[in-house]
Structure formats: C-alpha cells, structure tokens
Amino acid sequence: MDVIESKNNIDLQYAAIRYKQYVNLIAEKLSNHQKPHNKKWKQGFFIPKKPLKVINIMETDEPQPIVYRSGWEKQFAEWCDSTDAIIRWGSEVIRILYKDPIKNRMSFYTPDFYIEYIDNDKKLRKVLIEIKPLKETSLKETSNGYDKLMVAKNSMKWASAIEYCKKRNIEFKVMHERNLGLL
Numbered sequence: 001m002d003v004i005e006s007k008n009n010i011d012l013q014y015a016a017i018r019y020k021q022y023v024n025l026i027a028e029k030l031s032n033h034q035k036p037h038n039k040k041w042k043q044g045f046f047i048p049k050k051p052l053k054v055i056n057i058m059e060t061d062e063p064q065p066i067v068y069r070s071g072w073e074k075q076f077a078e079w080c081d082s083t084d085a086i087i088r089w090g091s092e093v094i095r096i097l098y099k100d101p102i103k104n105r106m107s108f109y110t111p112d113f114y115i116e117y118i119d120n121d122k123k124l125r126k127v128l129i130e131i132k133p134l135k136e137t138s139l140k141e142t143s144n145g146y147d148k149l150m151v152a153k154n155s156m157k158w159a160s161a162i163e164y165c166k167k168r169n170i171e172f173k174v175m176h177e178r179n180l181g182l183l
Contacts, residue, residue: 010058019051022063029065042071046091048081055090055114066091072131072180073112080115087124088116094128098160101152109157111172126170128161130154134176 026045046066051057056064068074068091080089092110100107113129135141136150158174165172 010052015052015058018057018063022051022057023047025063026065042074043067043069044074046074046077046081048077050081053086053088054081055088055093059090060093064093069112070131072175072177076113076129076131076175076180080113083117085117085119086115087118090114094164096157096160096164098157101156102149109160111161114170126168128165128170128172129175130158130161130173131175131180134178137174137176 026047029045044067046068048054048057048066054066056066066077068077073091077091080086091113093114095108095110097106098109099105111128111130113131114127115129116124116126119125132154135143135147136154139148139151142148142151158172161172164170
C-alpha cells in the first residue's frame, strides 16, 4: 500500500477496539503455530505499548501484524514504540515495484519500516527504513557468492525505493549493525 494519510482524530473507544482486535489476531496466529519461519533469525510478532501511532493497527482496513524478521527489527520496533518523537510508524506497510535481477522479472519490495517523527528543529520528517546485515549492503563487505547476489538484488530494490521516496518527499535509509538506532 502507499503511504496512508494519517487519521488525525482517532476515537479512543475505536482505538481500544482496534488494539484488542490486533492482540487477538496475534494470539490466534500464535495458537495456530503461524510464526515467521526462518529459524536462523529471531522472528515473531510485535505487540506495541503505544498502538495509537501504529499504522498497522489504526490505519488499515483490518489490523495487520507487526512482524519482525530479526532481532534488529524487533529492537527497532521497540525503539519506535517507546520514542516520543516518533508520531506515526508502521512495519511493512509500503510495497514498491522493482526489477529483480536474479529472477529477471518485476517483483514487489516491502521495506521494513515507515516512520514519521519530529526532528530537533520541530519539523516533520518521513523516513522509509530497511534493516539488513552490513554484508548484504555493500560489495566491500561480502564474503561469498550468495552475499554478492543479495547486494545486487538489494541495490535494485533500493534504487526503486529511492525513486519512490523522492516523489513523496520521504527519506530512504538502510540501517545495519554499524548504524542501527541512528537517524
């Protein structure tokens, strides 16, 4: 989905209902053993403490799971939830069309996070964020053929993301283990 215009005046009773729906959705997925399934990474569903600012819960037709596919993504979701300057955020809420160089066809790329925050100058900033291991972000950091393929694929995804963001006055950032937590 494209970046959704914020629903500024969310009724608190409605918000409570949506949050309960979200928590029930996650409980149902977990009871049916529906979890992200890559055993190599720490994965799961995130339940925020401040749901009013979460796009996945308050601004979609039905509440959508906040999925973390690594410990870094979980850490970032926790940071978004607990940071007061973050006024709106979502996990995997934007899909961008790109040319997959491995499959040689068009495919969709879903960046990890979209956030809106108030910076030190009191300006609203919009940022689309991808979280990846450093070895999948730069050829200098690769150690094998698989990592080189991931760098090529990610480069195509990120070129499309940069184009998408330029048209919408959004900043695009790739976060990795050396810069995670820094905006």
